[in-house]
Amino acid sequence: MDYLLTEEQVMIRDLARQIAQEKIKPLAAKYDAEGIFPWDIIKIMSDSDLCGIYIEEKYGGTGGGAMELVLATEELSRACGGISLAFAATALGTYPIILFGTDEQKKKYLPDIAKGKKLAAFGLTEAGAGSDAGAIATTAEKKGDYYILNGTKQWITNGGEAETYTVVASVDRSKGARGAAAFIVEKGMKGFEFGKKEDKMGIRASATRELVFTDCKIPKENLLGKEGMGFIVAMKTFDQSRPGVAAQAVGIAQGALDLTIEYMKQRKQFGKSITSFQGLQFMLADMATEIEASRALVYACARMLDSGNPKVGKESAMAKLFASDTAMKVTTDCVQLFGGYGYMRDYPIEKFMRDAKITQIYEGTNQIQRGIIANHVIKESVSK
Amino acid sequence: MNIIVCIKQVPDTTNVRIDPETNTLIRAGVQSIINPFDAYAIEEGVRLKEKFGGTVTIVTMGPPQAEEALREAISLGADEAVLVSDRAFAGSDTWATSYTLSKAIQKIGQFDLIICGKQAIDGDTAQVGPGISAHLDIPQITYVKKIEDVKLDGAHRHMRAEKMTEEGYEIIESPLPCLITVVKEINEPRLPSLKGKMRAKKIEIKKILAKDLDVDPGLLGLNGSPTKVVRIFTPPPRKGGQMLEGEAKEICGKLVELLKCEIP
Numbered sequence: 020m021d022y023l024l025t026e027e028q029v030m031i032r033d034l035a036r037q038i039a040q041e042k043i044k045p046l047a048a049k050y051d052a053e054g055i056f057p058w059d060i061i062k063i064m065s066d067s068d069l070c071g072i073y074i075e076e077k078y079g080g081t082g083g084g085a086m087e088l089v090l091a092t093e094e095l096s097r098a099c100g101g102i103s104l105a106f107a108a109t110a111l112g113t114y115p116i117i118l119f120g121t122d123e124q125k126k127k128y129l130p131d132i133a134k135g136k137k138l139a140a141f142g143l144t145e146a147g148a149g150s151d152a153g154a155i156a157t158t159a160e161k162k163g164d165y166y167i168l169n170g171t172k173q174w175i176t177n178g179g180e181a182e183t184y185t186v187v188a189s190v191d192r193s194k195g196a197r198g199a200a201a202f203i204v205e206k207g208m209k210g211f212e213f214g215k216k217e218d219k220m221g222i223r224a225s226a227t228r229e230l231v232f233t234d235c236k237i238p239k240e241n242l243l244g245k246e247g248m249g250f251i252v253a254m255k256t257f258d259q260s261r262p263g264v265a266a267q268a269v270g271i272a273q274g275a276l277d278l279t280i281e282y283m284k285q286r287k288q289f290g291k292s293i294t295s296f297q298g299l300q301f302m303l304a305d306m307a308t309e310i311e312a313s314r315a316l317v318y319a320c321a322r323m324l325d326s327g328n329p330k331v332g333k334e335s336a337m338a339k340l341f342a343s344d345t346a347m348k349v350t351t352d353c354v355q356l357f358g359g360y361g362y363m364r365d366y367p368i369e370k371f372m373r374d375a376k377i378t379q380i381y382e383g384t385n386q387i388q389r390g391i392i393a394n395h396v397i398k399e400s401v402s403k
Numbered sequence: 404m405n406i407i408v409c410i411k412q413v414p415d416t417t418n419v420r421i422d423p424e425t426n427t428l429i430r431a432g433v434q435s436i437i438n439p440f441d442a443y444a445i446e447e448g449v450r451l452k453e454k455f456g457g458t459v460t461i462v463t464m465g466p467p468q469a470e471e472a473l474r475e476a477i478s479l480g481a482d483e484a485v486l487v488s489d490r491a492f493a494g495s496d497t498w499a500t501s502y503t504l505s506k507a508i509q510k511i512g513q514f515d516l517i518i519c520g521k522q523a524i525d526g527d528t529a530q531v532g533p534g535i536s537a538h539l540d541i542p543q544i545t546y547v548k549k550i551e552d553v554k555l556d557g558a559h560r561h562m563r564a565e566k567m568t569e570e571g572y573e574i575i576e577s578p579l580p581c582l583i584t585v586v587k588e589i590n591e592p593r594l595p596s597l598k599g600k601m602r603a604k605k606i607e608i609k610k611i612l613a614k615d616l617d618v619d620p621g622l623l624g625l626n627g628s629p630t631k632v633v634r635i636f637t638p639p640p641r642k643g644g645q646m647l648e649g650e651a652k653e654i655c656g657k658l659v660e661l662l663k664c665e666i667p
Contacts, residue, residue, distance in 0.1 A: 030600045037594055068597035081597055 020311055022318050024090070031087050034067055035094035039103075047099035050224035051370050054216070056180050057102040057224050064106060065135025073110060074117065079130035085259060085321040089266035093314070096270025097277070100374035101224035105138060107267055108176035108225070111260040111382070112139030115185040115201055115252050118259065119244040128183050128203060140177035141260075142186040142204075142230050143253050145170070150387050152187075152253065153196035157232065159188035161246075164239050166190075166202060168210070168232040176381075178228030179213040182206045185256075186230065187249045199249025203241040210235030221373030254332075259324060261335040261382055265317045265342035268378040272310045272342075272349040275371035276303075279353040282360075282368075299356060306349045313342035333395035340388040343378035350375040404457035404555055407508055407517045408448040408481065409535065410441035412465050412472035413525040421637050437472045440520025442479075443585050446592040447550070448518050449480035455555060458482040460511060464492060464504055470608050477603035478595035484608045485511060491613040494625030497526070501534025503623060506616045508539065515555065516562070517582040521546055529584070536582035544575045548588040555579070 024032065042063055050057060064070055072087040074080025081087075088110055095103035113132050116124055116139075131137040148154040157170025168188055175184075184204045191198035204211060214229025244252055280303065283294045293299055320338040323331050350372040354361035357368045379385045414433045422429050437445070448459040461476040463469045464487040473484035487507045495503060508517065517539075519532035529545075536543035549565040551574065560579040565572045567586050595603075613623060621627060645661075647654045 026604065027601065030597060030604075034595060034597055034600065041594070063594060066596060067594050068599075072597070 020315065022315075024086075027081075027083070028087060028090055031069070031072055031083070032090045032094055035069060035091040036097075038063055038067065038069070039095050039098035043095065043098035043102050047102065047224075048367060048370070050099065051101060052223075054218075054223045056226050057105055058180075060102055061105055061135055061138065070106070070109075070135030071133025074113070074129050074133040075125075078125050079133035085262055085324040086318065089262050089317055089321045092263050092266040093270040093273070093317075096267045097274035099224060100267055100271040100274075100371070100378075101222040103267055103270065104176060104222055104225040105180070107260075107263050108141070109139045109181065110263055111256065112141040112177065112181060112183065112185050114256045114259045115141065115243050116183075116203065118255050119201070119248070119252050120203075123240070124203065124243070132183065137182040138177050138180055139183040139185070140175050140181040141256065142172035142175050142178075142184055144173050144175070146173050150384055152250070153199075155187060155189055155199065156192075157186070157188040158192065159190050159200060159202060159237070161190065161239070165236045166200075166239060166242065168202070168204070168235040168237055170232055171214070172230040172232075174217065174227050174381075175230050176225055176227055178226060178230055179216065180226045184230065185243065185252075186232075187253055188232075189249070190246045194247070196250045197247050199253075200246045201243040201249045201252040202237050203243060204230075204232075204235070204237055208235055208237065220376060221370070222377050223373075257382055258331050258335045261339040261388075262317050262321045262324065264378055264382045265313070265320070265338040268339075268342040268346035268375065269310060269314050269317055271371055271375045271378070272306070272313070272346040275350045275353040275368060275375075276306050276310060278368055278371075279303075279306075279356050282357055286358075293356075302352055302356065306352060309345045310349060313338075313345045316341055333392055336383070336388040336391040336395075339378075339382065340385050340392070343375070343385060346375040346378055347372075404451055404455040404516065404553070405514045406448040406451055406457065406459045407511065407514045408441070408444045408459060408461050408476070409504060409517065409519045409532070410445065410461055410463050410472060410476060411438045411520075411523045411525075411531075412436070412463060412469040413438045413523055416524050423637070435468065435471065437475055438520055438523045438525075440522060440524070440585070440587065442520075442592045443587050443589050444518040444520045445476050445479050445481060446590045447585055448516075449593075450590065451516070451550070451553070452480075452482075455553065457515070460485060460514075462487060462504065462507060462511065464488065464495075464500060464507070473608055474603040474606070475595070477606050478599040479593065480596070480599055484606065485611060486608050487611045489613040491620065491623050494628060495623070496628035496630035497528050497530035497534055498629055499623060499625075499627040501531045502538050502627065503616070503618070504531070505535045505538035506618050507611050508535065510611060510616060515560070515579050517541075517580070519582065519584045521584045521586050532582060532584040539582070542577040542581040543583065544577055544581065545584045547583045547585045548572060550583075550589075553579075 071080030072083045076082040092107045116128050132139055145155050159166040159168050185201055186204050187199055187201050189198050190200045210233045212231045217227040286293045317338045320334045353368050354372050360366045361368050412435050415436045419433055420429045452459050459481040460483040461473055461481045462485045470486055477484055492503055522529035533543050544564050544566055546567045547564045548567040552563040554561050563576040566575050647657050
């Protein structure tokens with residue numbers, strides 16, 4: 020489908036595709052098996068100016084937005100959903116600064132991220148606070164010119180690898196969600212340590228660790244927005260980043276379908292290529308259609324974001340929900356079409372199924388997305 | 404350091420087929436690419452510029468569509484691009500090509516170094532680089548796999564390079580300006596950058612025609628080419644070999660008999 024991309028967007032897509040196909044694809048199986056963090060790919064992306072495609076020019080980026088981010092994320096994920104995540108999770112950790120940072124904070128933190136010198140991460144989830152993010156127990160106590168952070172964040176993508184973290188903590192637990200605040204924390208600050216690297220089902224080239232804060236002193240200049248705005252920061256960030264997760268899902272699904280069609284063309288049963296069987300052709304047609312529908316939804320949502328429309332909560336949730344459910348269904352069917360070979364680790368397809376699963380879970384489970392969408396449609400019907 | 408990199412646009416021979424009737428390349432549907440060895444030349448030029456400052460100018464002689472190759476070179480970090488293109492140049496062999504390119508390089512201006520790929524994958528002659536240095540009367544180092552040292556100031560401007568040979572390598576020092584041809588061992592070409600691609604889209608490609616050059620028209624194109632192609636043919640496919648089976652001693656006997664029959 021022709022999405023009427025600008026010249027620059029076509030360049031970004033083509034460049035990301037070239038990196039994905041030439042540099043990431045040959046490494047994907049090894050990095051998945053050994054859980055290698057893709058620093059070498061980050062270097063290539065940095066040299067190609069891709070790290071700053073969603074960051075303003077005056078802070079060292081190339082001035083694009085959500086559309087540029089989803090185009091690159093999709094292409095990278097087509098080769099490996101784990102490797103692409105180092106890039107996409109950096110965007111998630113950077114959006115709070117883009118959306119709520121002061122000029123000083125932006126000048127201090129964005130240029131290194133735009134250049135690819137530093138990665139970022141976002142820390143909200145805790146052991147007891149997943150979908151119920153209001154239950155966070157990490158505290159930030161103000162003492163003079165500092166906030167003192169205590170608590171543990173769990174399953175933080177890019178944890179340990181990133182230099183710049185945006186962390187949500189409670190400045191007043193009695194106020195619940197209204198007592199939260201977001202902070203920029205730098206790796207190396209005293210009292211900030213990392214837990215063990217998690218052993219995951221998929222996206223294994225991505226690093227997932229705990230962030231452990233023990234009397235960690237954060238200068239008060241590192242507060243993002245105001246005290247009490249922590250959840251607004253998180254929710255607005257997710258509105259921006261969900262199309263990114265959705266793009267990762269579209270990429271994983273498309274990458275799996277590409278491999279499956281190639282396999283089916285050369286696989287012969289009953290004396291002919293299995294692409295000639297109508298039952299399997301119908302599966303291909305459904306997969307291709309569902310992927311295209313996901314892509315259209317993701318791109319439409321990204322364009323809405325870039326137009327500055329603040330009311331994207333529903334659309335953003337829809338894109339994430341639909342694209343990730345599609346990715347799970349498509350990758351499962353792709354394994355099916357590979358038959359017994361599909362179940363074997365020697366073949367690349369099972370990895371896509373493992374990588375797809377997380378897209379239904381993180382940045383708000385798909386049940387939470389349905390909740391968001393339902394709330395919106397019910398509210399809309401009331402206001403009519 | 405002002406560097407000139409000569410490149411050639413070639414058909415992507417990994418996909419090329421020969422028409423069995425006419426014995427010529429089937430060009431339809433074959434993508435044109437920068438000659439792969441020239442990609443190493445571009446990368447080396449850009450690396451030297453990043454280290455020593457100066458500019459990298461890309462030159463190609465070819466039909467108007469060779470402009471695409473020049474734009475790609477810009478996206479890889481080169482500064483300027485020059486297309487040497489004219490009907491008068493059509494049919495040039497390696498002598499006429501290197502003569503024309505040497506004149507175009509003189510027209511471009513001052514340079515410290517010319518870099519070429521070791522050969523083009525379509526003609527495989529490896530003659531144009533050395534030809535340019537001969538026409539310009541400057542030293543050449545062919546098959547360079549590493550640049551060891553460059554000295555740009557003072558009276559003795561020079562460079563030292565490792566030239567790959569079949570047995571190993573030689574270390575050769577040459578005054579500047581000189582011309583080198585490079586092998587793929589010299590570096591790993593980078594991917595284009597986004598800013599490079601944007602520049603490539605907008606940059607004005609300078610064009611040099613025959614009338615812009617101080618040349619003897621009789622030495623250009625087909626007329627200026629001493630090489631005459633008499634016939635092009637595809638070598639007949641090799642016949643399959645014959646496998647001998649049995650004990651070593653027995654096979655040796657059979658082999659000797661067969662060889663006797665083969666050699667008149």
